[in-house]
Amino acid sequence: MSTTVDIDPTLLQELRTFRLKKSSSKTAAAVVKIDKKKLLMVMDEIYDSTTLDELVEELPEHSPRFIVLSYELHHEHGRISYVIDIRDGELSDTILRERLGSDEGPWNHTFRLEHKLGPRLKVTALIDPSKERAEKVLETKRNSFVLSAYKDTVVYPSAQAYIADLKPELHPHVIWVGSPPAYRGSMAPGHDLERVLTDILPGVPLFIEKPVATGPVEDAFEVADMLINSGNLVSVGYMLRYLKVVQKMKQILDENNLEVMSVNARYIMAYEQTAKLDWWDKSQNPGPIVEQATHFCDLCRYFAGEVDLDSVSAHALEYNEPAGKLSKIPFDESLIKPENRIPRITAATWKFETGAVGSLTHAVALQGHNYSTELDLYADGHMLRLVDPYNNPVLYFRRPGDDHEEIVRYPNDDPFFSEVSNLIDCIEHGPNAAPILSSYEDATKTYALTWAIRMASERSTKKVA
Ligand SMILES: NC(=O)c1ccc[n+]([C@@H]2O[C@H](COP(=O)([O-])OP(=O)(O)OC[C@H]3O[C@@H](n4cnc5c(N)ncnc54)[C@H](O)[C@@H]3O)[C@@H](O)[C@H]2O)c1
Structure with missing residues (x-):
């Protein structure tokens, strides 16, 4: 259920001019918004010289903006958040929804994670059986200003393959599960993603999309018990x-x-x-x-x-x-x-x-x-x-x-942003932070x-x- 959003021709011209501008020592940003009435992407504002922090302050908290950033790339400072995004669809959605919008609400989470964590976001792995689709999505991400989050992302066909290759220094801070529910919500092999993940990564916080399963309700309750016992913080996507x-x-x-x-x-x-x-x-x-x-x-x-x-x-x-x-x-x-x-x-x-x-x-x-x-x-x-x-x-x-x-x-x-933001706050500042x-x-x-x-x-x- 999608609605097409067109790009204002003036916007294309403005972005061209922005791209060709001489870079300053600070960051320059072009902020684009969607005119909901005209279903058109239009320029919101251009910042000639700003910092990421200043820019974050300027952006509306709950209204999506698309940002073209021009900046010098340094190594990131401070704490790094490692995030695994489990679904290609999620990433595809990011591109799709940014391009198309949706009547039911734009539900991509990567966009919110990028917004919440800025340059601290590192997606270390993307698990999707469709390698071709995953790589295509990553390529688009890497060609955008969120490059630093995805430049080292490795695509794996399954959670098992990811775990077999997991290096201690890349132990994730959160796992985002957006795979179809048929592959989870049960302890039966092939439908037991939660168990596979928590066995190897006990205590790692999880975001899990609704519905929690497709199989028998009793099986899903068994997974619920298992997650309570394993102590993993879990947030489910009832946004x-x-x-x-x-x-x-x-x-x-x-x-x-x-x-x-x-x-x-x-x-x-x-x-x-x-x-x-x-x-x-x-x-x-x-x-x-x-x-x-x-x-x-x-x-x-x-x-x-x-x-x-x-x-x-x-x-x-x-x-x-x-x-x-x-x-x-x-x-x-x-x-x-x-x-x-x-x-x-x-x-x-x-x-x-x-x-x-x-x-x-x-x-x-x-x-x-x-x-x-x-x-x-x-x-x-x-x-x-x-x-x-x-x-x-x-x-x-x-x-x-x-x-x-x-x-x-x-x-x-934007309830999707609040959902993402609260989980990240709990991970970073303790379980009662939000x-x-x-x-x-x-x-x-x-x-x-x-x-x-x-x-x-x-x-x-x-x-x-
Ligand atoms: N909260 C919301 O508003 C909202 C909106 C849309 C979707 N969802 C939920 O997100 C989940 C996925 O929905 P969708 O419509 O994006 O599904 P989809 O079928 O479009 O997405 C499938 C993606 O997952 C990949 N995939 C298939 N098997 C996989 C596996 N075993 N492990 C990892 N990836 C696998 C596919 O290659 C594809 O890229 C569902 O639970 C759905 O209900 C929630």
Whole structure:
């Protein structure tokens, strides 16, 4: 689901002039931003003479900028952070998203790591079975101003190959896991990436993408136990928790001692641009609830606590029912076996352990680009509505004594940056330096909820059939 961003021709001219300028003893930087309305990359500002520190001060904290830097290359000082990025897709995403942008939000982490660590970032290894793709990505990185982070990166086809070649002086400070979930979240060989890594690198902090697995829920809990015992700090990629509006909702609930009575989540995706065949195929992907609506299931748990999984009930509108026909699937769906085609609508309800009621509607229904997403919660005298958390997060909020909704927005809030930044702060300054909002164990409970929904909907479909 991507939106093309063009480059303003004036920008190209400005960059050409910038490149040909005589270098000064300090650093010169051209800062480029995206004009979201025009979907155009434009020049934000040119700094003739600055330092990296001054530049970092000038940049907005939560709004992406693309920087062309001209500077003399010296050896880096101070502490060096060694980072392994486990997925080529992540790095590819960096380039792709910087070029294309995305309706769901630009989710590349390398860009945030580069921003957070600056010249201290060293990516020592990139693990991806597709060497060609990995090298291509690295080449692009090395041709940019982040060269110093990637100039010594070695590509390995597997975690095992990386470990076999690991030198003590390159012991990593963090491992970023963005590989497809089918290769992790279990203790079974071939799906046990966490075990492979922590056996050899006990205590090394991990970032792990959601969902934590694709296999049996019990297996993922086994991995959660293993990670607790190994003592590795783990942050899972439920980035919506880091949104400032989400934190504001938490604050309102806490300050008013409120117990959530009900959470209703609505996740309506735009399917027309989703051309990845695997996404539509339940034999290749655990399906839209486990893979996608998981973000909203996670928020439901974040606000209202644990779910009584036995209470989950769900219905699905399947592809072969009269109302399930979609006219703009961007490929021939008959390539997917009938039993593996994904549902168009999934509607679920459940009880939380507090007695509160939860509900989720996930729909593969809209065309165009933008998703329509909203999560409403009710508590005594209060209604909190989180609208469009991916693109333009807004909190509409009603409290006792006023029938009108207040509106809360935090412009340029980047939850991906906060997620990355908090983990790095914990690594550098101790485990309490910043909150890690999604632990592996907690993320596994979200995984369990999503499977409970999928299985309940499949059971009810069978009954109807
Ligand atoms: N938080 C978010 O908003 C967000 C957004 C996108 C993706 N994700 C998550 O990121 C993960 C990957 O998603 P994706 O869409 O980039 O997947 P993808 O299938 O596009 O990425 C696959 C990449 O991983 C590489 N790969 C395949 N097997 C591998 C292995 N065993 N070890 C290492 N690399 C391997 C492939 O060569 C490819 O480069 C998923 O868990 C997905 O849910 C999260």
